[in-house]
Amino acid sequence: MERFIPIVERLKREEKDILVFTHENPDGDGIGSMIALYLFLKKAGKNVTMAMKDNVPYVYNFLPNIDDIKKLPINHKFSVAILVDAAHRKRCGTDIYSDELIRIDHHVGGEFESIYDYVDDYSPSTTAVVTEILRSWDESLIDKDIATCLYTGLITDTGSFRYNNTTSKTFEIAKFLTEKGADPSYISKMIFERNKVNVLKLLQKTLSTLELYNNNQIAVLTVFREFLIETNTSEEDTEGFVNFAKSIEGVKVAVIMIQREDLKTWRVSLRGKGDVDVQEIAKSFGGGGHKDAAGCRIVGDYQEVKEKLVDRITKSLNKVERESLTV
Ligand SMILES: [Mn+2]
Secondary structure (H helix, E strand, C coil), rough: CCCCCHHHHHHHHCCCEEEEEEECCHHHHHHHHHHHHHHHHHHHHCEEEECCCCCHHHCCCCCCCHHEEEEECCCCCEEEEEEECCCCCHHHCCCCEEEEEEECCCCCCCCCCCCCCEEECCCCCCHHHHHHHHHHHHHHHHCHHHHHHHHHHHHHHHCCCCCCCHHHHHHHHHHHHHHHHHHHHHHHHHHHHHCHHHHHHHHHHHHHCCCCCCCCCCCCCECCCCHHHCCCHHHHCCCHHHHHCCCCCCEEEEEEEEECCCCCCCEEEEECCCCHHHHHHHCCCCCCCCCEEEEEEECHHHHHHHHHHHHHHHHHHHHHHHHHHCC
16 A cells, blocks of 8 residues: 555654553553554564553453553653554653654544644544554554454444444455454454453443433443442443443433542543534543543532533533424
């Protein structure tokens, strides 16, 4: 695939040390992008380190080279740092030291870091963006391990090709990665079919908190800190829980509120299933994301925070309804 991509020329030139890093509470797309880029740059003869703040979630422990992932912050100044799958450097949850910072991403409206940034908000995943970069660099260096990491981000960010960011291009990328050695059945099994009993118990408690608002169009789930303690699980085990709320017929916006350690901060994930732009909602609370998947953090009393969220979502639902009436 012959296409001029500035970041490729920039990295080809780099002779000093490169850091590849991703956001905190990492997901399949962040970790997949990071490891794929790390493995490729190593094969291309570069001096590269990969790092993030948190541990690798259990479901991603089958990915190659996870033992090479260093913990952030790193008290060393790199020549170039590449932020993958995050709209802002602060999303990594700590400080980064580098002469230059470049972003590779697919989030809408992120921070502009460098003329070498490669951000495509039409892309289904950051690994799809990374695939494009690596193909333009040297397709022959993409091996089974790299393809496995890239495919992982593709299926986790598209909900296994179910979300509306799935297009014919998504399947083209999936085809390419499968030809390069990614095994769709194996990867899906590793991510979705290795549930721990404790995690199911956590899910059971979480589902018991289900509340519906606004004519059953808004579904809210809550993970209280005590649930994590009682089931001996951690916050990262809640990944995907919000989709149970989203799966309910008639629900247009699903919410999960996760109580942080300080008991007064709530990590909120929003999922949209219609015309509502949940990114707008998250943004009004200082967060961000995509039209159908977004998140934010809100500090406050549980009932108050929940009411604020439901009010704000109801406003968006009403707005969409008004707009559909005027058309
Ligand atoms: Mn992503």
